[in-house]
Amino acid sequence: MCGMSQQHPGRSSATRPARPDASMSLLTNVMDHSLDAGYAEAAARREAAGQSGLPRTTQAKLWLAVGLVLAALVVTVAAVQARVDAPTVAKEREELIDRVEEGTREAEALEARIEELRSTVARKQNEALEKHGGDKGLLTALLSGATPTEGPGIKLVIDDAKDTRGSTGGGPRRSSGFSDTGRLRDRDMQRVINGLWVAGAEAVTINDQRLTALSAIRAAGDAILVDNKPLAPPYTVLAVGEGRDLRSGFQESADGRYLRVLRENYGVRYDISVQDKLRLPAASSLALRTAEPVKTGKGSTS
Incomplete structure (x- = not known):
């Protein structure tokens, strides 16, 4: 017991104390030798x-x-x-x-x-x-689109089909050169407007643009032009006339049936309603033209 106790101090004095960072030798080596x-x-x-x-x-x-x-x-x-x-x-x-x-x-x-x-x-x-124009001056101004007008009539809103990429096929367009899609064409609009005139419309506008006897409805690509002004769907057509008679006359006409076929075969959407009062603006650009009778006399072929 005593011998063991005498060797313990000597061994402890020969043992060096452990470094506090002995457990971090790798980090210590990196810090001491930062350059390889x-x-x-x-x-x-x-x-x-x-x-x-x-x-x-x-x-x-x-x-x-x-x-x-x-x-x-x-x-x-x-x-x-x-x-x-x-x-x-x-x-x-x-x-x-x-x-x-x-x-x-x-x-x-x-x-x-x-x-x-x-x-x-x-x-x-x-x-x-x-x-x-005499007694017919106001009527002439109305029919020519030179003055604004108001009165009863109908409102016809026409829009392209929801899916304009295709259709069920068949219908009046197949022989007209148009592709069979649900997009409304200029010829379709021409037929609708002509049908309204025939049904008794006194004045017509498309998207607030007044139509006259000289108005042209044409196409530029997929856009419809009225007097060279592009229109965007939906197309709102206002027609002044005897409301109920005008609506029934248009729907029973060939052009009204044409519009129904466009809805059934191509998905073209439209809604027609009678209006108690409509106000249509005058035509924005109106060119007046006059004609005079040829005088008869010597040398005349009249």
Whole structure:
């Protein structure tokens, strides 16, 4: 027992105390040797051979200093130039904005002048029709679309099919050169409008655009043009006339049956209703044309 107790102090005095970071030997090694031995050896060889990255001679150091000065000078000049040009660019931008705003004001003034001239022309046209048309002056102005009109009539809203990529086939379009789709075509609209005229309509508009005897309904691609103005579906057709008689007359006509076939075979959608009061605008551009009878006499073939 005593012998064992005498050996214990000696062994404990010979044992070194453990390092606090003994459990982190890998991290300690990385921190103590951050540069790999191979890289350190290669750097030492380059330094011994005089190939280090930094210049060693006075001339090389001088050229390096000159290069740094030139680089700093270029950066400084660029910064100064950008600061000098900033007010000029801002001024040019303000001038461009002013020019755009001025052009917009001029365009708005011209549009107002055009509307004023259109109103003047329409008023003079109405005066001429009333003066030279006699008792039929108002009727002539109405039928020509020169004046706004209001009264009872019908409202017909026509729209393309929900799926315009195809149809069930068959129907009146097969021999007309149109592809069999549910998209409303210009010829379809022509037939609808002609059917309304035949049924007794006194005035007609499509999407608030007044139709006259000189109006043209054409197509540009898939778009329908009325007097060269494109229209977008749904197409709202207003027709002034005896409401119920006008509706029944149109539905029983060949053009009304044509519209029903378009719905049944192609999915074209439409809704027709009687209206107690409609107000239709005058035609936006109306060209008056006159005709005079040829005088009979010698040499005349009349």
